[in-house]
Amino acid sequence: MKPERKKLSLGADNEIASMRDLVGSAEADRGGEGDKVRITHYLSTQILERLDRTYMTLRQELPFELKTKLKKSHLVDLALESMLEDYQKQGADSALGRHLKSLRK
Secondary structure, eight states, rough: OOOOOOOOOHHHHHHHHHHHHHHHHHHHGGGGGGGOOOOOOOOHHHHHHHHHHHHHHHHHHOHHHHTTTHHHHHHHHHHHHHHHHHHHHGGGSSSSHHHHHHHHH
């Protein structure tokens, strides 16, 4: 008898589809690696630990062909893109805008 394969929830299926898109777009850009720039930024220990945990969790959940292509830089790109898009659309009401307001107090 074959071992039963774990069925992913609809939410997990959607997350994997999103990761396929993310990894796929990174693969499509592979020919254009010149468009990427290596930079260095400092991260808090807590953020780095969360990034590492998220990366490892995704690698465990993703199919083999994606887990080998997923890089932490993909996650950082996605997070920054999401935050910057939110700020562009929402301005002061965005997560970044609210954070900036809290710094002024």
